[in-house]
Amino acid sequence: MDNIRREEYLDKLIAFKDTQIIKVITGIRRCGKSTLMEMFCEHLKDCGISDEQIIFINLEDYDNKELRNPDALHKYIKEHLVKGKMTYIFIDEVQQCKEFPEVIDSIYIKKNTDIYLTGSNAVMLSSEIATMLTGRYVEISMLPLSFKEYVSASDKSRRLPDMYRDYVEYGAFPYVLQLNDQPREIRDYLDSLFNTIVVKDIASRKKITDIMMLESIVRFVYDNIGNQLSTKKIADTMTSDGRKIDVKTVEKYLDALLSSFAVYKAERYNVKGKQRLKTHEKYYAVDIGLRYTLLGSQSTDVGRILENIVYLELLRRGYEVYVGKIDELEVDFVAIENKRTTYYQVAATVRDNKTLERELAPLQKINDHYPKYILTLDDDPDADYNGITRTNVLEWLIS
Numbered sequence: 001m002d003n004i005r006r007e008e009y010l011d012k013l014i015a016f017k018d019t020q021i022i023k024v025i026t027g028i029r030r031c032g033k034s035t036l037m038e039m040f041c042e043h044l045k046d047c048g049i050s051d052e053q054i055i056f057i058n059l060e061d062y063d064n065k066e067l068r069n070p071d072a073l074h075k076y077i078k079e080h081l082v083k084g085k086m087t088y089i090f091i092d093e094v095q096q097c098k099e100f101p102e103v104i105d106s107i108y109i110k111k112n113t114d115i116y117l118t119g120s121n122a123v124m125l126s127s128e129i130a131t132m133l134t135g136r137y138v139e140i141s142m143l144p145l146s147f148k149e150y151v152s153a154s155d156k157s158r159r160l161p162d163m164y165r166d167y168v169e170y171g172a173f174p175y176v177l178q179l180n181d182q183p184r185e186i187r188d189y190l191d192s193l194f195n196t197i198v199v200k201d202i203a204s205r206k207k208i209t210d211i212m213m214l215e216s217i218v219r220f221v222y223d224n225i226g227n228q229l230s231t232k233k234i235a236d237t238m239t240s241d242g243r244k245i246d247v248k249t250v251e252k253y254l255d256a257l258l259s260s261f262a263v264y265k266a267e268r269y270n271v272k273g274k275q276r277l278k279t280h281e282k283y284y285a286v287d288i289g290l291r292y293t294l295l296g297s298q299s300t301d302v303g304r305i306l307e308n309i310v311y312l313e314l315l316r317r318g319y320e321v322y323v324g325k326i327d328e329l330e331v332d333f334v335a336i337e338n339k340r341t342t343y344y345q346v347a348a349t350v351r352d353n354k355t356l357e358r359e360l361a362p363l364q365k366i367n368d369h370y371p372k373y374i375l376t377l378d379d380d381p382d383a384d385y386n387g388i389t390r391t392n393v394l395e396w397l398i399s
Contacts, residue, residue: 004145004153004174006036008316012140013040018086018114022104022133025118027142028261028286029197032174033118034058036142037090040116044088055080055089059096070099077107086112095119101132108136120201122259144172144287146316147309147397153177160394161379168305171289190293201260208256216243217253221263221283222291226304228268228280228323254283262286266311269322269334271343271366282323284308302348302377306393307332310346310375313397329362341370349378350390363388 009025013036016023025033041054055077059068067073073091081087089107094100094117107113145153150167151160154177170176170186173193179185198214208214220234231250238245257263264284268277285291288305314321314335324331324343333344343363350356363372364386375393383390 004032004149004177005039006032006142006149009036009140009142010039010043013116014043016138017044022108022137023116023140024137025116025140025142026122026261027118027120028144029120029201030173030175030193031142031144031261031286033120033142034092035174037092037116037118041088041090049086049088052080053082053085053087055087056092057090058092060093068097070097070103073097073100074103074106077103081110081113084112086114088114088116090116092118093120095121105132105136108133120260121205122261141315143312143316145174145177146172146313147394148399150177151398160398161377164377164394168288168309169292171287171292173287173289176289186289187293190290194290194293197260197262202256202262205260206252206256208253213243213245213249214253214256217245217250218257218262219294221254221257222285222294225284225291226282226307229283230280262290264311264315266321266323266333269324271324271326271331271334276322277325284311286312303346306348306375306377307346309397310344310393314344324362326362326365329365331362331366341368343370343372345374346393347374347376350374350376351378351380360385360388 013023025036027033037056041056044054045051057064057067057073057076067076077089091097091100094104097103100117104115104117108115147164147167150172151163154163154166170183171190173190175189176186179189198218199211202208203211203214216238217234220238221229231247231254234254235245235247235250238250254263258265262285264286266282266284268280268282269275270277285308288308291308292300311321311333314333317335317337319335319337319342322334322336324334331343332346335342335344343366345359345363347355347359350359359374363374366372369387372388373396374388374390375396376390377393379392380390382392
């Protein structure tokens with residue numbers, strides 16, 4: 001892990017250094033948030049910041065259990081502030097302190113404080129907290145390793161398709177790279193990580209007692225990445241499979257999965273009307289290795305897995321990502337950033353003419369001049385179809 005510098009996230013922290021704004025790093029458990037904060041601390045020291053100006057507290061560490069009490073946390077930070085100099089305050093897994101917003105708010109208004117927080121649960125940015133810290137924080141949303149980061153830390157002599165195969169099977173959690181070529185250990189690690197996320201980050205916080213039903217929902221959503229889903233469809237399908245569940249419970253469980261960052265949701269978007277549609281969203285897994293661990297090798301739809309990976313990459317690149325609707329056709333992704341739009345179709349292969357025509361059709365219906373791409377695993381030279389670019393997705397992922 002030492003050799004993976006999460007540059008895109010590190011650059012964001014550096015850009016916000018010494019600004020009067022709280023930096024909140026969110027993301028699924030074990031995606032690298034703590035390591036990112038440690039890297040940033042090293043950067044501060046390289047810039048001449050002394051150790052006494054850095055307060056680093058991991059609230060998941062049992063040694064810091066007493067600091068989960070808001071009064072104790074507040075007192076500890078206050079006692080360690082350095083007079084007349086900037087103090088950099090890092091609190092890892094801050095949601096372990098139930099009343100942390102009041103503590104942070106009180107520290108924030110003191111002079112010469114620069115605050116950085118991490119959390120594995122979106123509850124820490126719930127409406128109540130966001131209201132208290134409104135206009136005072138910026139969220140830096142973190143994901144497991146991108147394919148580019150994965151490649152940068154892998155054996156340089158290996159071919160991209162081979163690395164992609166491992167990336168899909170073993171996933172992108174940073175610790176997986178330390179378990180290099182130990183498939184059983186990787187599976188055990190991902191299995192225990194999944195159980196921790198389900199039991200600790202979802203069930204306990206959302207007071208869900210039916211763990212088996214929760215796991216069934218996760219399996220169903222992970223098995224249907226890239227498919228249009230509604231809570232009613234999930235409830236009906238599971239009930240017909242003998243697991244009786246109502247729509248309200250599905251909604252509660254889905255919300256829990258989204259707030260623990262185990263699942264991400266892409267809303268649909270009317271390309272012609274330039275508006276969001278509120279039905280039949282698509283859901284994507286935070287990590288394909290986690291999905292593989294849960295579902296096994298029987299669920300290896302190459303195209304939908306690729307679509308999931310592209311979706312996460314577009315999020316990493318700072319886009320708002322939607323599933324496009326144009327008349328009766330669908331565009332895999334409409335990626336919007338600062339009112340600029342890019343359209344993407346994703347397919348394992350388009351070497352067959354009928355498949356190529358099917359993938360081109362929705363893009364050809366769009367009559368604006370924004371960039372349009374077809375991303376495929378085909379190892380062929382780039383091609384242009386009247387302004388629509390077909391390119392190799394692995395090259396795109398590392399570009």
